[in-house]
Amino acid sequence: MTDHHTTHDTPTAKESRTGGIFPFTAIVDQTEMKRALVLNAINQGVGGVLLRGERGTAKSTAVRALAEVLPNIEAVADCPYGCPPDDRDRMCSECRERCDAGESLPTETRPMRVIDLPLNASEDRVVGSIDLERAVQAGEREFESGILAEANRNILYVDEVNLLDDHIVDVLLDAAAMGENIVEREGVSVRHPSEFILVGTMNPEEGDLRPQLLDRFGLVVDVEGVSEVDDRVEITRRRAAFEADPDAFRAAYEEAQAALREDIVAGRERLPRVELGDDVARLIAGMNIELDVDGHRGDITLRRAARTLAALEGDDEVTARTVRRVARMALDHRLQRLPFEEEEQDVMSVFHDVRRELGLED
Amino acid sequence: MEVSYPFTGIVDQQAMKRALLVNAVSPDVNGVLLRGERGTAKSTAVRALSAILPDIEAVADCPYGCPPDDRDRMCSECRERCDAGESLPTETRPIRVVDLPLNASEDRVVGSIDLQRAVQSGEATFEPGILAEANRNILYVDEVNLLDDHIVDVLLDAAAMGENIVEREGVSVRHPSEFVLIGTMNPEEGGLRPQLLDRFDILVDVEASDDAAERVEIAERRERFDADPETFRAEYADEQRALRDRVRNARERLAAVEMSEELQHDAAYEALRQRAHGMRADIAVSRVARAIAALDGENAVTEAHVAEAQYFAFPHRVEGVAEMTFGEGLLSTGNDEEAEEGEDDEDDSDGDDAVDQQGGGIPIAEGEQSYTVDRTAIDPPTDRTMRTALARRTPSRVDVRSGRYVRSRVQEEVDDVAIDATLRAAAPHQQQRGRTGSDDLVIEPRDLRQKLRERTARALVVFVVDASGSVMSGRQMMETKRGLLSLIEDAYRARNRVAVVVFRGESAFTLVEPTRNHRHARDAVSGLTVGGNTPLAHGLVEAYQLVQREKRRDQDLYPLVVLLSDGQSNVEYREDGDAKEDAFRAASLFDEDDVPSVFVDTGHKIDTTPDEIWTDRKARRMKRKRHERNREFAATMGADYLPLIDLPRDVDLEAANREEETV
Structure with missing residues (x-):
């Protein structure tokens, strides 16, 4: 297994990947929101979080910022679902077969990611569908995996989750309930693992969420605007500092970010005990x-x-x-x-x- | 996932587990529907079942896994081979749980042309679908109540015939498809079509435990399983093996199980006495009773087996099933008394009932029995009429570009290409069209297929409710509320949004802004108080403005306005206006703008209220006059007119409402 082992230099990889993101630890107050997100980063079993609140309460900022403090995971390098190399039960059928055939799977260490589910995503894109090019060129049916495949072992983020189409919601609930995505459509028949942490944000003024979807979120936090004058001043100040010089601002928080990352890793290790x-x-x-x-x-x-x-x-x-x-x-x-x-x-x-x-x- | 929780590790839920085992034992039992709130281990149990299912003998190289020694149940190919004297290769394999996911498209369910073979060799061969895989296995549909209608049709066809007949895309095939159907559902999300419901021999309502120690046990086992599935399963290995043996033995015993004619007679009589719907009830009971006897290791069906079978087979077939706990016999419980009392009520409808009606509480007839009220039993005719009217007024499905792709069709101008169907249409012609080697496929215009998409219509149902003091006696308000609450639930099930506009005193206001969360609407309506004048025009104008506002936000909005009122109006809208004239003017707005509407006349029943002391003649005249005026009002509004008829009086409304929550 170790033959193929590669390790990303995570901090730099992350920075280049996420660009100038506002650091998680620089978010003022909003203790509950931050706590809910961090709990999910430590334990996938918590079952995701829904952040409810009016505009401008740093909901989306926090979710995007979370990406930078997420721990690394081991994954099969050439598997579209990023299967865990040492947990046969959670593998896709192909990895399992390879594993059973005695092949040593190439692994890599990669950070958990935040995968976006845009509101306009079609069902094809979400569950995956027939690979069009292959089908037209060679008349072969291959599965082209979708967002639910990408989301496996990562965070699936739906902004304005209350505006999501019903049929997408049904698909999402199905996958969330079973931890796998079963596709039986357009001539393809595939099942693959899809265990993700569902994170949603919504502004309740725009409409409600169906109770069934609401119930799927492990945690729900009502995010309120900050009411302390000092905090508000601090928020404005940090925002201005960040916009003026993102690199310097991020550098100033690097220590706090590293500390949080360590806490999360330590939490993961402690959890079973x-x-x-x-x-x-x-x-x-x-x-x-x-x-x-x-x-x-x-x-x-x-x-x-x-x-x-x-x-x-x-x-x-x-x-x-x-x-x-x-x-x-x-x-x-x-x-x-x-x-x-x-x-x-x-x-x-x-x-x-x-x-x-x-x-x-x- | 392949790791499934051990069946024997499921805490309590005896009825659910027993029902599943019955299905594992007997292939004749027509499936089970597990109905219950979220998070009650329904799906876990079904998935766990696969680990204890017995082995069957199957033809090794047949896609339908035909039984090697039962010529009648073979597919045509196996039968031919068999007749030609070939000895069929057999193998032993476990019965499987085959998933039918909600996103399944029709071609994958019934099967379709094998694309690859068609392209390569120009042959139109059949590629079996889920119904083929399900043959002699268990077909599992999670959230079965959300399954698309046309998939349900296909499923019902196959289930009724035991075979799947495919005539599409140049393939013509019929093959055996005998499966045990298992469904799970959360009733809050919507009901099940009656034909589909009747397909299930067994219905089990699953509830969460309310015992603290048991709940702790449930949570702890789950955690131990999640932390280390292997060790957890090892702990249950012995029990699992024992259960598996028991199921296998029971399956072998099944053919030998006898059911005396007397018991069969009793079962048929009981089904009649309970007025079970259709012919299936007693057949289901005998099938289930046999399986139970086999499971208990007995060669003859006993009364206890029949009683248990009735517990499983009756809930969805008998209205107002008497309350019983699992393990109790149904034979001794007097459901017939209730039925007879129902008849009595019809007979002397102006007697005691009138008195009941005056008093606030409505007792359940006589005798202190408590009933588990079936949904159909508390669904009075009025509600059904209203539902039908509303359903007619709201399209449940619309064809739209953004909906989900459910099937394809041939059409003249194709602007939304169904790739899979188009390729399948083109595939068999590739050689004729001169495609060789690695060329791209040759697709001609006549191959093009259009995607047919569906989306649940997004209707907004605006309820306009009269909450004035003069009209709303306590009981009447109660009934209006109750009706309103059940309509709100219906709207939720149909995925519609609801809004509630209330008028009372001198004005109207929007009590519930358009919402998809039925619980909000329910809370607000429950807490609604009444009093003051009747500003009908205000209510209508408020509703009209609400609809206009929402239409501006969503061009495709399908609004439906439901007015619940007795048609009275005593507050003028314009400064010098006339209350009645203003109401008519406001009503005409809906007609002019073609806003679909329904007028539910809640005043209709006042005429039968005995505390109004009218002579018969005067009452009739009043009634006729009001009726005419309200019909005219409905016509002005362009609305369907629905008089609210009396509700059956033997139903405790408050109890009914509480029950409805738990159904």
């Missing part, structure tokens, strides 16, 4: 029951988010306090508001009720 005790497990289950969350996805997401936050902060155990800081982003969008029931459920008050009932410290 983070314990989640019985009482915290009961706290999470109790909250979900009390809030009448559909299915079990709420439990699972909240546990993962809490574990990941603990890992990020260098803790070996999830506490009630850890749960508190991710509870709202993991559950708020899953609440059901039934007709003729006047009282509104609130995640935080339910958290404290259940916590007290179980006799846990905050």
Whole structure:
């Protein structure tokens, strides 16, 4: 395997790739938004994030900036899906066959990427379709992979996700649910892994999101404009400094960026060791029951988010306090508001009720 | 993914697991539909099933995997070979779960001409599709309620005949396609066509556990599996093997399982008594009961097996199924009582019911039984009429350039080329047209095929609701709200947006801005209060302006205005105007602009309210007069007129609403 091993010099590769991007660590305030994004960078299992907020709240800036602090992954170099070389279960059928045939797969280390799903993308482009050129020239049917292939093991970013066409949403949900893309159309029949972190941004003024798609996002953060005068001044100042001299500005933040990158890598390593005790497990289950969350996805997401936050902060155990800081982003969008029931459920008050009932410290 | 969660590792969900096993045991059972909210392990269970499916003998080189020793079930080719005395090569292979993804196009489902062979040799040979692969296997459709209509048609055809008949693109083929259909769906996203629903012998409603310890167990197992699938699966290896053996033994036993005539008779009687739809119910029950007996290792079907089979086969065939938990027998539960009471209601409709109607709460007839109200049971005729009218007024599908490509067709001027279909049309002629070696394909104009695209129409349904105090008695408001809520749900299922305009007091306002989130609309409507005068004209003008505004934003918008009112108006719109005249003027705006609309007359039922003390003659005259005026109003508006008829009275409206949430 190591014969073919190549390593990109990541920092420079990234810079050339992303050009002058506003550094993630230079974003003022917006703690929840940044936390949600970083949790996803550490643990794909958190299930993506939706950032909801009005224009000009640095939502898109943050998503694009995230690309620069994402960790590197090992991938099969010549596979269109970038399969993981050491995890046979997550490989595409071709890599698996090669692997089983005893071939040593060429690998490379590459940074995780942010793949854009533009609103006008056609279904062909998203799921992939027949390779037109090959078909016309030779009458052969080859699969030309689409955005869902590119998104495998990366971040799939949909700006204005609430404006996405319904049939694209269905396709996206299918793939997200199964972790693979099954194509049975235009004469091609293919299935390939498509495990991605779904990140969406939206301005709620432009329209709502269907609850089914909403539920697919592990976390949802409502991003609000910064209201502190000092912070606003700071935002303007940094923005101006960045525009005046992007290179110098980025250089000034390189240390902070490197530190965050290290935290993310350390978090990834720590994650499998983070314990989640019985009482915290009961706290999470109790909250979900009390809030009448559909299915079990709420439990699972909240546990993962809490574990990941603990890992990020260098803790070996999830506490009630850890749960508190991710509870709202993991559950708020899953609440059901039934007709003729006047009282509104609130995640935080339910958290404290259940916590007290179980006799846990905050 | 190939890594599937072990079936035996799924916590609880006994009914779901049992239903799936029944299908694994008996190829005669016509599938199962798992219906339930998000995240309840429905898909996980179906995928897990494949690991415990038994082996079958199949003809090794046949694309349909024909059974080597059952001539009747063979494809024509295998049959010919068999008749010619050839000994067919056989192999043992496990039954598989074949996926039918939502994005599947028709050519891949039914199969089509083999493009490569056609180009290379000019032969039109058949390339089998998903229906071929599904033969003797399990065909799984996730989100089956979102499947395109024309794919559903193809599926129903094949399922009904047990074979797939293809006549397209120069190929003419029929081949066996006998499969067990398994579907999963979240009912919130839309219903299932009745024909398709009836195809499933078994319906199981899947719910999340509400036991804290169990939920912790579910989450922990999932995490352990995700962290290390190999180790996790190893833990369950013994159980999996045992279950697999059990299924295999049951499958072998199945043919020997007897069902006494008495029990068959009982099952048929029960289906009749429960007024199960169609002929399928008792057939389904006997098929399922046999499989259950085999699964339990018994050679004869018992009453308990039949009871369990009814639990599985009746929910979607019997209206208002009595509440029962899994494991309880249905034979002893008195659903017939409910049915009889329903009849009583019709008989003495001006008796006790009138009293009930006056009081706020509406008790469920007599007896303190609680019922799981089936959706069809709480779907009163009025709602159905309204739904039909609205459905007629909103196109569910439109042909557009931006929609999804569903099929191709021959047409005179092709401006959106369906490449695959065009190539398939051109392929068999390549040699005649002189293509050699590595030349590009020779495509002629007559090969061109047009893409037929579909997109769910994006309609905006604007509800204009009378919330004035004079009109809205508590009960009436309740009914209006209830009707409105179910229409909002419908609009959501059809992927339409909704808006709600309310008029009361001296003005009108937009309660719900156009939204696709039905929950917002539902919340707002639930909390709506009533009172004051009836400014009908204001309501109509507000709705009209809303429609105009939205039309400016979206040229292709298809608006539908639904007015829920008794037609009364007592606030003038213009300073010196007349309330009634202004309302008519406002209504005519919709007609002039060709805005489709429906007028649901909620006042119609007032005439039957007993607290209004009218003589019969006066009541009739009033009724006729109002009816005429409202018809005229509808005509002015250019609207369909729908009088809101009485709802059935044996349904507790509030309970019905709560039930609806959980259906």
